[in-house]
Amino acid sequence: MATVDQAGGLGFLLALVDREQAARVRLRTGLPEEDPAAAGRPPKGYGWQYGLRDLPASVVWWMLQQDDPDVNVLVYEHARIDDRVRHDILRGVPQGPGRTRRVKVDRALSRFPPPEVRLASGPEELTAVLREVGSMGQGRAAARMVGREDWPVVAAADAVRPLPGYARWALSVRPDCPPEVRARFGTHRKFTHRKFTHRLRTAGIVDGPAAYATTTRPAPQALSVLAMGRWAFPARLAEAHAALRPLVRAELGGNTEAWAVLAQLLPTFTGTVPELVTTARAIAGDAA
Template identity: 55%
Template structure:
């Protein structure tokens, strides 16, 4: 059996949000195979990381929350701009809620841990953050915040005396920054826009409905069973009413969706509503 194309992955994922009868009829109408075999699904899981648009930082965090050494190795390339996440993964820091046991780490990743910042060696964690007089220094200090205990230390230090703006910003754009800590650092529109631009999302529902291009988002969600199963229900619940209201059991609407999916530049919400309207 051949592998799905990206557009077929997107359509197949949305069909999974409908009833079995509708899915069967639509598959026959658009020529979509019934299902991929497990090996095909595994191949596209590993092939998916070639997407040019990358992944939002929060999606990377949801994958890290699996604390799966194989997945950590797979997404290592997406951590290149976040020294803190790279350091945490290289040291086996667990990300999953409630987990405390270290995650096994490939030796190749341990050897790629970023250098320890001089400011941290000289001043310690809080001292390095307080000394941050540039974004570079802010990012360097933030890269040493690794564990839940470190984040509590940061919150307590900021409560005692607000950290410099550069440090606050560098900490805020870390996807693993606890929401209650990030809320301490700012709430005005400019701040929240910058956080969003960094790929920090409120949850899977936001990713599923407002990110684009739609085919890439839906392709990632089609892999969610492997990548972030604990987060999938929220994404599915956000899309299911849209699929029901705009596509439903209308085979013509699904056919239009299949034709649009590959080249559509908008988000999944816009793709679904546009297909329904055109049909």
């Protein structure tokens, strides 16, 4: 029988197969039917919110890209975002790709005093500050000056002449750093690929929902976050669906015994979601 803790993760995976197959799996595993409307809303109560503290920085960023006032309230105090991002939330700056309309600021954020941030007077000052960075502390301070509209300036400055290493480090671990800019920063002559990727992993930076869905371990944690994504970052969730759907359909599909094995393995499985799926199929064999 599926436990309450497994329900969200199993439900996320079941959404990747057709309805008839999912119905048979629910019957076999004891997983109750899910209310789509409820799955698309944040849970009520406070206990579940403790899990937000452990979210990777990139997941928090995907949440902010929703430009949802209710979601912004939840992540405003998250340790993975800095005062520049908080400053922009209070100003209603949109973060979703291509969006320009001001985001409504929930009254719940009125209890917070505006964070004190240093803003550059223009591209010249920002570029000068970044070029003067000589320590990680200076790098972090300079990185906090960068807002959504400043990334083209950063990219252009680095293209003309590579920014100092500490500046690149600090900018690359900002969750809002554009992927193409982050990739460029990783080519700095002082950064080995292993060192750079380790630094990003430690900071909670992931290339995108597809990479998160296929490489994060342990699988229970990844599936819990992906299930939460139905209300927290629905605009980006399709990327995770696309990455996992072919494997789940090929390895599990309507094989109810494989799904039952997966439900048993899930609570303590330490590998990735793809490893969980293939392991369950291998144990169950071809029985349907």
